[in-house]
Amino acid sequence: MKRRHLSLLVALALTALATSCQQKTIAAKPDPLSRAYDVESDWNDPQKQIPLNYQQAQGKRVFYTYCVWCHADSSPAGPSNRSNLTPTPPLANDGATFNPLSDEFVRNTITLGGSAMGKSAMMPPWGRTLKPDEVQAVIVFMRAIAQPSYQPPARPGPQYSVK
Amino acid sequence: MGKIPKRLRRAFAISSVLFLGVLAVSPVKDLLQEWKQSRRDYVRFAETRPDTKQLLADFHPGIDQIWIPEMNVTDRCTTCHQGIHQASLLDVSVPQPFRAHTPMPHQVEKWGCVVCHRGQGLATEVREAHETTLAWEQPLLPVRYIQASCGVCHRGTLPETPQLDVGRELLVKLNCAGCHRLEGITRPAMLGPDLTSVGSKASRAWFYKWLKEPRTITDSNGNTTVDGVENEEEPRMPQFRLNEKELRALSAYLSSLRTGPAETAKLDPRVVAALERKPDTVDQGEVRFRQMFCTTCHSVAVTRAGETKLIGGEIGPELTKVGSKVNPDWLLAWLRNPQASMPHSQMPRYGWSDEDLYKVTRYILSKLTDPDLMSDVPRLEGPAQEEIQLGQRLFLEKGCASCHFVKGVSPQADFGPNLSNLGSKTLSQLEFSKAKIPRTLIAYIQAKITDPVSVNPAARMPQYQLAPRHLEALTTALLSMTGGPSSSGLAKLVVPAPKPGFHPAGAFGEVYERYKCYVCHRFNGYGGTLAPDLSYEGSRAQRSWLVAFLKNPQTLRPTLTLRMPQFNMTDAEAATLADYLAMVTQSPAVNLGSVTSKDLTPEAARLGKQLYEVKYQCRSCHTIGSSGGYVGPNLTNVGNWMNAAWIEEWLRDPQGLVPGTIEPRRTLPEQEVTALAAYLMTLRQGGAAKPAAPGAGSAR
Amino acid sequence: MATTWTQQTLNHLRRTRAWKSIFRRGPARTNRTRSLAIFGNIFLHVLPVKVREKSLRLRATYYLGSFSFFLFVVLTVTGVLLMFYYHPAVPEAYRDMKDLRFVVANGVFLRNLHRLAAQVMVAAVFWHMFHVFFRGGYKPPHEFNWVVGVGLLLVTLFLSYTGYLLPWDQLAFWAITVGTNIISYVPILGHPIRFLLLGGNIIGENALLRFYVLHCVILPLAAVILIAVHFWRIQKDGGLTVREDHERKG
Incomplete structure (x- = not known):
């Protein structure tokens, strides 16, 4: 190759290198909880944080306003009423009690009250106090914090898909 | 043909083929575009779902966009996020980007995505849409800060945010x-306390210590424990990174500010003489301190079982070591009339007897102290004139004047950027x-x-x-x-913040202003949220009960730690307040004359008792006597407290009277409502049930 | 020559009235008809009928002039296609660039080709100018063609400059700010020229529209006219790479 061609190529290569060198920017540490609208510390293990989406966060808000007094032990919201009640109401994160119950059953218990579903009359009916999506939000929140964790029932299998 | 050399022909052929090849790159790249891949993936995904037909009916190939020109919305996010509107794709197991949007108050079709999530709506490439790139510098807002987008339009408070x-x-x-x-934040009347006469309040050594480290709680190891304390209280005054010279100068300047109120607060010497020698004055002072519930507004650190906690409210400053801080004369003057030295202070002007004043100040000055508080402060002699002048300059330059008002000093406008x-x-x-x-x-x-x-x-x-x-x-x-x-x-859609105001005048206005009721209570939307909303108190409570309560506030809700202070108000003041409340603060939903003794019969009361105890189990939340729940107020004395008409309306629709109350709204037939009201009106403490019609009595 | 079926149909076609009305001369078989084919065609007549073989060699011109013209054609084609999607108005301009990138099929390629061709064309015309200079192509009688060439250079640069503003992004805006501020330093006429260019005192909607009209109508027309003169002059002066001594040597 002629010398001038060679020198031209070298010059081109150097400029290419120079333009591609960029200042290394500090990457943001990916925060696993940054995609969560809100978090709730696990009631059994305060170090663990459970991420909540918008609906679950609204459920958390409704829970801590209306339900926490009886369905939780003492919390920053205030001392608990739970020990005053017989039968003792289940804790909201009690997976053993709530996981086997369908969403429908829980929704009816909340909306119509305990005595309507054969449970204690101490559970008031909230259907006229809470809106339907607030009730749904509370249910979704309870499912999120359940220990042992809640598995939604299986979807209908492929034999039901319409093709 | 002419003699076009073969080499040339070949060169022309090759370069044409190359050029066409270059042109062909584009359609190929076009096919492999990200969003096209995504849509093909979606079709494949939809075919694995049970409602394939529905999903594919809503699908069309090509770019999907939400276009609302009036709102400047051109969002192509739904090109990849195809399942946004499909309710069947809500489940967490559905992979992104096909998952539906979690249910929320605003419809995606009417608002677009960028309005809340920011990012580049025009883009159809993942990186361009989500991240900061060369040509677009507004990345997606992480979901944990998404409430910020709510705040762009909603200027008031929202329960959802x-x-x-x-x-x-x-x-x-x-x-x-x-x-x-x-934007949207109004500067309150007083930020930091007024410092016009602060020189007569505390010593120069205290100012030095405070400016160096604005906290007064240290544990036994000398560590500041505010962050470890249960309330997670941050000190409201931040730390200014002042060096030794600046600390001396500022403390010198502050100690020179002595334009105090002319009123000298001297106690009756006979009272002082009588109590001075008594051994239990300080303890009695503590009792009065507690009875007057100073801790409702001020917190005090209490050490129990080795753990230091701040118990009390956040409205006033924390008082753990205030006895070592303030000048005794200043304290007297302050308790007598706070507004004299700090006109915008929220501290109510209690009714003090000289005896009470002496006892409480003795208590504060001897018990709420820390003798080692200023042990680490170097010796500070009388301030030199240069030091004071430097301090005056620093007061402006460091930004003190922007939060602390000193008469005659005008702060720098826009000390910090807008x-x-x-x-x-x-x-x-x-x-x-x-x-x-x-x-x-x-x-x-x-x-x-x-x-x-x-x-x-x-x-x-x-x-x-x-x-x-x-x-x-x-x-x-x-x-x-x-x-x-x-x-x-x-x-056009911005929701402005409500700007309520309630500034009564006349005799009620004076008492209201003196005792600062609005700091804790709300009237027609204006006031604090620490205590119950009194907008309808006249419909709720009987006048006689109000007077008794104002003179001597009791525990109504067992679980609350912050209580109404005892203001030592005079009978006339209590009567003024009770009269105003009874006459003015009425709810349109409650007709006090609608319930008479004809309705509140003993049979109804018996039925009501049964409903209370058996059918509705009200005791799960309310206490009568010694048993019951802690959630709602104590009903032991409700017959003397509330009006029957209020009770009835409350049972029919609690949220109509107090929006957001947690009393559940049941569907009670009218007979049961009357029965329950009759029963509750029989619950009276200290005296037999009055046979007189409660409705007529409270309509005064 | 055995006549194939295609050749037979072609011959039939050539004898029709329609064909004869469009294509006046027969097939270019003789030198005369070959000359007439070039000479008598509106699209081709600006090109020379005969060229010297030497001028077709790479080392003669490196095809720089043709390359510049080729790029000009590419720019015109891509430019017209881009015009379908572009609004020369203030909020729409940038958004249309985004649309070209994200929505329009082959939009990225179209825009990038236009931009690349523009930058390569500037390089090419400079190279062409240097090459012509060092080969002495400005010497008599080619002086006027050199002047036309310089005019073309200025038109190219100005086309580049006006096109730069059209995306209406930060790069565009500030580049034009700097450029027009420099222009304003010309003595006496500086400010009026700047005002004329921008259609005002600030770089806003008027500036965008003016630059658009310059870039798409006025300057391309000027370029086409100057190119035509440039080609014509070369042809009339005897074609490429003609030197007096070569001419004499024959």
């Missing part, structure tokens, strides 16, 4: 509004200098708040200590300040 509300409160509470202009547009700033508008943080707006805001010097070594902004959730809340509130919505269509 607690983090934003806390952030906005903190912007006032931590005095950000003192130095910075903030933050009303902070949320909409692009990367190129932010000065990172040498800060070792990621180059994002959120990292910038958080670095600036937690460590201003790291971003700008010459920063005048002081050093704050913040709990992590408060930092998040502040970030959210600041991100919501985008200088208003970006288009005229959106500007």
Whole structure:
């Protein structure tokens, strides 16, 4: 190759290198909880944080306003009423009690009250106090914090898909 | 043909083929575009679902966009996020980007995506849409700060955005509004306390210590424990990074501010003589301190079982070591009339007898002390004139004047930059200098708040200590300040903050102002939320009960730790308040004359008792006597407390009388309502059930 | 020559009235008809009928002039296609660039080709100018063609400059700011020229529209006219790479 061609190529290569060198920017540490609208510390293990989406966060808000007094032990919201009640109401994160119950059953218990579903009359009916999506939000929140964790029932299998 | 040389022909052929090859690259790349891949994936995904037909019916190939020109919305996000509207795709197991949007108050088709999530709506490539790139500097807002977008239009408080509300409160509470202009945040009348006569309040040594380290709680190891304390209280005054010379100068200046009130507060010498020698004066002072519930507004550190906790309210400053701070004369004058030295103070003017005053001040000055409080302060002689002048200059330069009012000193306007547009700033508008943080707006805001010097070594902004959730809340509130919505269509939809006002005049107004009822109670939307809303108190409570309560507040709700203080008000003052409440603060839903003794019969009461105990189990939340629940108020004396008509209306629709109350609204037939009211009206403490018609009695 | 079926149909076609009305001369078999084919065609007549073989060699011109013209054609084609999607108005301009990138099929390629061709064309015309200079192509009688060439250079540069503003992004805006501020320093006429260019005192909607009209109508027309003169002059002066001594040597 002629010398001038060679020198031209070298010059081109150097400029290419120079333009591609960029200042290394500090990457943001990916925060696993940054995609969560809100978090709730696990009631059994305060170090663990459970991420909540918008609906679950609204459920958390409704829970801590209306339900926490009886369905939780003492919390920053205030001392608990739970020990005053017989039968003792289940804790909201009690997976053993709530996981086997369908969403429908829980929704009816909340909306119509305990005595309507054969449970204690101490559970008031909230259907006229809470809106339907607030009730749904509370249910979704309870499912999120359940220990042992809640598995939604299986979807209908492929034999039901319409093709 | 002519003699075109073969080489030339060949060269022409090759270059034409190459050129066509270059042209062909584009259609191939077009086919492999990201969004086209995504849509093919979606079709494949839809075929695995049970409702394939429905999903594919709503699908069409090509770019999907939400276009609302009046709101400047051109969002192509739904090209990849195809399942946004499909209710069957809500489940967490559905992979992104096909998952439906979680149910929320605003419809995606009517608002687009960028309005809340920011990012580049015009893009159909993942990186361009989500991240900061060369040509677009507004990345997606992380979901944990998404309430900031709610705040762009909703200027008032919303129950659905607690983090934003806390952030906005903190912007006032931590005095950000003192130095910075903030969109939608009104600067309250008093940020830091007025310092016009602070020289007569505390010593120069105390000022030195305070300016060096504005906290007074240290545990036995000398560690400041505010952050470890249950309330996670941040000190409202930040730390100003002052050096020795500056500390001396400022403390000298402050101790020179002695334009005190002319009123000298001297106690009756006979009272002093009588109590001086008594051994239990201090203990009695503590009893009075407790009875008057000073801790409702002021917190005091209490050590129990080796653990130090701040017990009390946040309205006034924390008082653990105040006895070592204040000048005894100042304390007397202050308790007698707070507004004399601090006109905007929220402290009520209690009715003090000289005896009470002596006892309580003795208690404060001997027990709420720390003899070692200023042991680490170097010797400070009488201040020199140069020191005072330097202090006066520093008072302005360091920004003290922006939060603390001193008569005759006008603060620098706009001491800190205007933050009303902070949320909409692009990367190129932010000065990172040498800060070792990621180059994002959120990292910038958080670095600036937690460590201003790291971003700008010459920063005048002081050093704050913040709990992590408060930092998040502040970030959210600041991100919501985008200088208003970006288009005229959106500007029409802004929900302004309600600006209630309730400033009564006359005799009631004087008492109301003297005891600062509005700091804790709300009247027609104006006031604090610490105590019950009194907008309808006249319909609720009987006048005689009101008078008794105002003179001697009792426990109504067992679980609350903050109680109404005992103001030692005179009978006339109590009567004025009770008369006003009984006559004016009435609810239109309650007709006090509608319930008479004809309705409240003993048979009805018996039925009511049964309903209370068996059918509705009201005792799960309410206490009568010694048994019951802690959630609602104690009903032991409700017959003397409430009006029957109120009770009936409450049972019919509690949320209609007090919106947001947690009493459940049941479906009670009228007979049961009357029965329950009859039963409750028989519950009276200290005296047999009055046979007189309660309705007529309380309509006075 | 055995006549194939295609050749037979072609011959039939050539004898029709329609064909004869469009194509006046027969097939170019003789030198005369070959000359007339070039000479008598409106699209081709600006090109020379005969060329010297030497001028077709790579080392003669490196095809720089043709390459510049080729790029001009590419720019015109891509430019017209881009015009379908572009509004020369203030909020729409940038958004249309985004649309070209994200929505329009082959939009990225179209825009990038236009931009690349523009930058390569500037390089090419400079190279062409240097090459012509060092080969002495400005010497008499080619002086006027050199002047036309310089005019073309200025038109190319100005086309580049006006096109730069059209995306209406930060790069565009500030580049034009700097450029027009420099222009304003010309003595006496500086400010009026700047005002004329921008249609005002600030770089706003008027500036964008003016630059658009310059870039798409006025300057391309000027370029086409000057190119035509440039080609014509070369042809009339005897074609490429003609030197007096070569001519004499024959």
